[in-house]
Amino acid sequence: VTDPKVRDSLRNLLNDQNLDNPKDPVPAFAQSRKNIGCIMVFMKHLQEFTRKRTDITDIGAYHKNWIFEELCHLVEQKGDSSIQPDSYWALWKLYKSRNLLQLGNEIIARLDTDRNHYEVYSMMIEVYPNDWVKRCWRYFMEETPEHYEHKYHQQQKSKVPDIVIYARLVTDTLRALNVLYVAKKVQREKLLDENKELLDKLVETGKLRLEKYRSLIEKDVGFSAFSLISSLDESIFKTSESFFKTVLDLWKSLYL
Numbered sequence: 001v002t003d004p005k006v007r008d009s010l011r012n013l014l015n016d017q018n019l020d021n022p023k024d025p026v027p028a029f030a031q032s033r034k035n036i037g038c039i040m041v042f043m044k045h046l047q048e049f050t051r052k053r054t055d056i057t058d059i060g061a062y063h064k065n066w067i068f069e070e071l072c073h074l075v076e077q078k079g080d081s082s083i084q085p086d087s088y089w090a091l092w093k094l095y096k097s098r099n100l101l102q103l104g105n106e107i108i109a110r111l112d113t114d115r116n117h118y119e120v121y122s123m124m125i126e127v128y129p130n131d132w133v134k135r136c137w138r139y140f141m142e143e144t145p146e147h148y149e150h151k152y153h154q155q156q157k158s159k160v161p162d163i164v165i166y167a168r169l170v171t172d173t174l175r176a177l178n179v180l181y182v183a184k185k186v187q188r189e190k191l192l193d194e195n196k197e198l199l200d201k202l203v204e205t206g207k208l209r210l211e212k213y214r215s216l217i218e219k220d221v222g223f224s225a226f227s228l229i230s231s232l233d234e235s236i237f238k239t240s241e242s243f244f245k246t247v248l249d250l251w252k253s254l255y256l
């Protein structure tokens, strides 16, 4: 995925010389410019990811579901993945004015991907609820809450400003909330019994994760901050406009 040929073909295909390829090894990604969409799949990375998933027995279904996710991304991008609402750029300017553009960009990119996945996952659970559960049930298990807390405290020993550390924490909290909202929308009656159990596991580990975020937020960001975040309505995730507008307001009220 980091091969310069990937970047060049992406730029030529979508006719945009500013486009960049992902820096991390991803199995697949989707990009679009001016109503032309492109999905790139990297078999080597896909196989590496598959090898880590010892719980997956039907590899064909797993791969198909991954490609379906990329198709959903193209739908979610509505023809051009570079177009963003004003509130997105307002957030960008906020970090620029503080000379924190690089760290800010990382946070904004994270918020954007998480928001997009709310829309993509909502499409996926409609059509392939069983495949989605099988693939995503370990969402919160890549890292234990204790490990998260350890990493969080490590940041405080580094040169990263507190407002960035807290903004990352709030971003992670929003991500957990949005995945839990999606999980709640899965139509249980369509699930095989074994997948019902996996869905319960996803919700259970997600709630544990939220509790960890709650304790860190209440301690560092402010006592009422967590209830403010968790009281946000699910509908904020529906579009980038509503999402970034809410994020901007939230960042202002929490002094992030």
Ligand SMILES: [Zn+2]
Pocket (backbone or CB within 6 Å): 069, 070, 073, 117, 120
């Ligand atoms: Zn995705």
